[in-house]
């Protein structure tokens with residue numbers, strides 16, 4: 552992450568959960584899930600750049616309402632950048648519009664009846680920063696909108712000082728967080744069960760090991776890729792290509808055999824005389840999906856193992872530590888201990904080991 556220029560999207564991640572933000576933007580750990588894939592699909596649809604907004608004030612006054620898609624704005628002064636899904640520009644007045652795949656927050660009355668809808672805090676922060684960037688670019692911004700695709704509902708927000716202060720304070724808190732250590736997990740929070748990072752974060756396990764003011768309750772946390780597909784193609788002459796977010800498998804005679812959404816694919820194995828297009832290979836690599844080439848007899852010939860998203864800074868610091876004699880043994884020991892602990896946690900979670908084995912792992 553360029554410390555001088557922060558994407559507003561990262562600040563919104565912080566508003567959602569500081570620990571999630573830290574994993575993703577400081578440590579470079581991303582775990583895709585069906586939710587994140589669907590969110591990206593919706594953004595791809597709306598992120599088709601359109602004409603640039605009018606440059607001069609004169610042009611702005613003369614312009615009629617224009618819809619500018621995928622508009623990137625940057626403020627060196629604030630150290631902030633954002634790509635707006637849509638900006639509705641009417642002369643010198645602009646309305647930022649953000650698209651969300653989910654639903655807005657429901658507002659209930661005392662009897663538990665839904666009486667209205669409001670945007671989520673994380674969406675408020677992101678659209679607030681977008682409004683500030685538009686203002687920095689010389690536009691007047693008094694309202695913003697968030698479109699929730701699951702309900703086809705557009706919510707309007709007033710852009711006032713309260714929203715600006717909330718957005719900028721969250722931005723400042725995210726910057727401070729990025730320079731410190733990883734935040735602790737949320738406690739008994741409804742965000743965790745659906746969070747794609749929970750297998751890495753282990754909120755309930757960590758909270759049960761530390762003292763919190765709230766008693767953590769162990770919940771069933773769902774592994775995000777439990778239903779992942781390991782795709783194997785082995786018929787001679789088969790071709791694997793890509794279309795939108797789907798892998799397309801075609802026979803030698805042009806018959807379409809399968810269409811598999813990428814969101815569910817964990818790996819691809821090509822056995823024997825099977826072809827794959829360069830575009831498909833690039834898309835799979837972008838998503839961290841490995842591809843194995845095997846001979847017709849099933850012997851592994853080569854693997855395309857995508858580079859992960861760990862930042863250059865993290866890699867550089869890791870290599871520096873490994874170069875240091877005195878740190879090597881300590882690091883290796885810590886890694887082995889962490890791996891054994893992790894295996895113990897997985898065994899506990901799946902209830903697949905006796906108390907004797909768990910005790911042995913604890914003391915090993």
Ligand code: SF4
Nearest residue numbers: 568571737743746752
């Ligand atoms: S599992 Fe919970 S605490 Fe951990 S990153 Fe996700 S939302 Fe944050």
